[in-house]
Amino acid sequence: MKKFHFTLLNLFLFTPFIYAQNAIDKGLETINKRSVEAHLSFLASDALEGRKAGTNNARVAAEYIKAVLSEAGIQAFFDSYFQAFEAYSPVREKRVEFQVNADSIALYKQERAYRRLSLQNVVGYIEGQKKDEYVVIGAHYDHEGIDELLVGDQIYNGADDNASSVAAVLQVAKAIVTSGEKPLRTIIFAFWDGEEVNYLGSEYFVENFKPLQAIKAYINLDMVGREGGVLPIFHPKFRVPENARQALRKENKWTHILYSEKLAKVKDLLLEDIEKYRLGITPKLDIIPPKSHGSDNLSFSLRDIPEVWFFTGLHPDYHTPWDEVETINFDNLTGITKATYLVLWDLANE
Numbered sequence: 112m113k114k115f116h117f118t119l120l121n122l123f124l125f126t127p128f129i130y131a132q133n134a135i136d137k138g139l140e141t142i143n144k145r146s147v148e149a150h151l152s153f154l155a156s157d158a159l160e161g162r163k164a165g166t167n168n169a170r171v172a173a174e175y176i177k178a179v180l181s182e183a184g185i186q187a188f189f190d191s192y193f194q195a196f197e198a199y200s201p202v203r204e205k206r207v208e209f210q211v212n213a214d215s216i217a218l219y220k221q222e223r224a225y226r227r228l229s230l231q232n233v234v235g236y237i238e239g240q241k242k243d244e245y246v247v248i249g250a251h252y253d254h255e256g257i258d259e260l261l262v263g264d265q266i267y268n269g270a271d272d273n274a275s276s277v278a279a280v281l282q283v284a285k286a287i288v289t290s291g292e293k294p295l296r297t298i299i300f301a302f303w304d305g306e307e308v309n310y311l312g313s314e315y316f317v318e319n320f321k322p323l324q325a326i327k328a329y330i331n332l333d334m335v336g337r338e339g340g341v342l343p344i345f346h347p348k349f350r351v352p353e354n355a356r357q358a359l360r361k362e363n364k365w366t367h368i369l370y371s372e373k374l375a376k377v378k379d380l381l382l383e384d385i386e387k388y389r390l391g392i393t394p395k396l397d398i399i400p401p402k403s404h405g406s407d408n409l410s411f412s413l414r415d416i417p418e419v420w421f422f423t424g425l426h427p428d429y430h431t432p433w434d435e436v437e438t439i440n441f442d443n444l445t446g447i448t449k450a451t452y453l454v455l456w457d458l459a460n461e
């Protein structure tokens with residue numbers, strides 16, 4: 112009888128955890144190198160000519176993301192998967208950045224001429240038990256396009272920046288669906304346009320999201336295809352010889368995980384998971400200073416939304432036509448994709 116009681120108690124106490132563990136593993140198993148490679152190779156192929164914001168190539172990338180989300184069973188967050196918007200810049204100063212801020216746009220429109228970019232975020236979601244609490248995970252899909260004045264390779268493929276992250280988030284989305292468990296919080300999967308212009312997509316999304324306090328955390332992925340290491344961005348005048356570039360690529364293998372102080376507990380869970388699941392990545396941890404720049408995380412950190420940001424560091428191929436598929440470390444990227452899935456799981460369910 113005593114034993115019976117113990118077993119019942121055991122069942123009562125631990126069954127939910129066992130189910131959750133099974134669900135986590137089920138999702139995790141769907142993340143694999145081949146899929147990461149397939150998504151990334153398409154997005155960073157020459158055929159997409161560098162996915163410059165506002166071009167047809169970026170639209171093709173957006174259609175691809177939409178197709179993958181839809182196939183995985185992720186619903187459109189808005190009326191469609193696309194959140195279309197426009198960005199403006201004034202005519203006089205060519206170097207003034209494009210803006211999505213309504214006041215800036217009104218000001219520019221008083222001019223006789225202004226520039227306009229038509230852009231679109233791709234946004235899907237999985238409804239949680241709590242419909243009014245959100246965790247957002249995002250990666251920008253646009254890059255630098257082509258430069259017709261370049262002699263030789265003119266395409267900025269943006270394999271690391273940022274096809275790597277799009278490939279990761281697409282797989283994470285599928286993994287969450289496959290887990291079969293409804294998350295506690297609603298998860299939004301966002302693919303930003305216009306990051307390379309001025310963080311436009313994430314800024315537009317956040318500026319128009321109501322109520323903003325409903326977003327409990329943001330996970331940002333930008334440039335997760337390399338192996339880490341703070342490498343100098345060399346001036347084109349001082350080009351690094353190919354053998355030196357190769358050597359630099361192999362050094363300093365780590366993954367930068369930046370996090371807001373508020374999410375320290377989630378960071379600890381992630382470190383445990385990296386060990387437990389043998390993800391094969393070497394985390395390098397840092398607290399994100401408030402209002403820190405660098406990627407779409409800015410749009411969220413400006414509004415004090417806590418965040419986690421995965422990043423494998425700058426390198427000499429950054430924003431050059433050498434940011435190609437062949438330079439991607441797919442094993443590392445697969446590990447980061449799994450880590451992202453696990454941290455998203457915690458943020459959505461803790």
Ligand SMILES: [Zn+2]
Pocket residue numbers: 272307430
């Ligand atoms: Zn970039």
